[in-house]
Amino acid sequence: MPEDIRYETSGGVATITIDRPEVHNAFRRETILELNEVLREAASDAGVYSIVLTGAEGGFCAGADITEMPDWSEEMTEEEYAGYLWAVQNVVRQLRAIEKPSIAAVGGPAVGAGCDFALACDLRVVGPDSFLREGFVRVGLVPGDGGSWLLPRLIGEAKAKEYLLTGKDITPRDAVDLGLAVELADDPIEQAIELAHDLLELPALAVRRTNALVDSEQSFEEYCERAIAYQWECVTDPEHAEAIAAFGEKREPEYDRDYS
Template identity: 75%
Template sequence: MYDDVRYDTDGGIATITIDRPEVKNAFRRQTILELNAALRDAREDEGVYVVVLTGADDGFCAGADVSTMPDWSGEMTYEDYAGYLWGVQNVVRQLRGMSKPSIAGVGGPAVGAGCDFALACDLRVVGPNALLREGFVKVGLVPGDGGAWLLPRLVGEAKAREYLLTGRDITPEDCVDLGLAVEEREDPLAGAVALAEEILALPALAVRRTNDLVDPEQSFEEYCERAIDYQWDCVNDEEHSEAIAAFSEKRAPEYDRDYS
C-alpha cells in the first residue's frame, strides 16, 4: 500500500515515517497521497492511541522534491494547482483535526511544508541536527501549507514574522527556548516514542478530549460549554473509574485496551 511512507503500529502507537532519505525525505505527489492515507488509517484505527510522525535516516522532511515538480505556471491550470496544494494542506488539516495526540520526531531538516507538518503536530521532539525553516520567501512563494497560521499561534506574532519574512532557520536550541519542542534529544524518534508512551499510560478519552479543548479560536464561554460535555463523557468512562481506583489503592492502573 505504501512506497514513500512507512506505517507501523506497536502497542497503541502508530509511527508514520516519510521514507525518501535519498532526497532528505522531500515529498512528491505520491508521498502526499500516502501521508494522507496513513493519517486516515491512524485516526480510524481504534487500536491506535498516539501518532508519531518522523522521517527516515534521522531526518524529517525537506519540503517538496523540486526534481519532480512541473512548471506550475506553464503546465497546470489554477484548478490543477489548487487541487495539488489542497492535498498538501490536508496533511496539516488532518494533524490539526485529530483528537489522538500527534508527536513529531525531528532529526533533520523540516523545511517549507515539511516545517508545517512538524508544526501541525501537537508536540515536537528535536535532535541536534534538526532545523525548522519556513523558507518560502527565499524561493518567491508564500507559506501555502499553514505556516503563517500555525507559527504565530505557537511562538507569537512578532517572532513568527521574523522567521516567516526572513526564512531564517529555527535551531534546536531555539525550538526548546521558544517552546516549539518539548526537548532536544540525541535520538529524537526515541524521545518522541517515549513521550508517546507517557501519554499512552493515561486515560485515553481524557487525553483526546483535553487535546480537543486546546483551541485558540474559541471564546472562553465556548470552552466552558465544551468542557462540561467533555467532562461528562470522562466521568462516565471506564478508564476514569479505573484511574480513580488505582490512585486510591496506590497501584498502577490497568486499562482494558486492544492495541494494534
C-alpha cells in the same frame, strides 16, 4: 502498499515515516497522497492511541522535491494547482483534527511544508542536527501549507514574523527555548516514541478530549460548553473509574485496551 511512506503500529503507537532519504525525505505528489491515507488510517484505528511522525534515517521532511514537480505556471491551470496544494494542506488539516496526540520527531531538516507538518503536530522533539525553516520567501512563495497561521499561534506574532519574513532557520536550541519543541534529544525518534508511550499510561479519552479543548479560535464560553460535554464523557468513562480506584489503592492503573 505505500512506496514513500512507512506505516507501523506497535503497542498503541502509530509511527508514520516519510521514506525518501535520498532527497532528505522531500515529498512528491505520491508521498502526499500516501501520507493523507495513513493519517486517515491512524485516526480511525481504535487500537492506535498516539501518533509519531518522522522521516527516514533520522531526518524529517525537506519540503517539496523540486526535481519531481512540474513547471507550475506552464503545465498546470490555477484550478489544478489549487487541487494539489489542497492535498498538501490536508496533511496539516488532518494532523490538527486528530484528537489522538501527535508527536513530530525532527532529526533533520524540516523545511517549507515539512516545517508545517511538524508545526501541525501536537508536540515536537528535535535532534541536534535538525532545523525548522519556513523559507518560502527565499524562493518567491508564501507559506501555502499553514505556516503563517500555525507559527504565530505557537511562538507569538512578532517572533513568528521574524522567521516567516526572513526565511531563517529555527535551530534546535531556539525551538526548545521558544517552547516550540518539548525536548532536544540525541535520538528524537526514540524520545518521541517514549513520550507517546508515556501518554498511553493516562486515560485515553481524557487525553483526546484535553487535546481537543486546546483551541485558540474558540471563545471562553464555547470552551466551557465543550468542557461540560467532554467532562461528562470522562466521568462516565471506565478508565476514569479505574484511575480513581488505582489512586485510592496506591497502585498503577490497569486499562482494558486492545492495542494495534
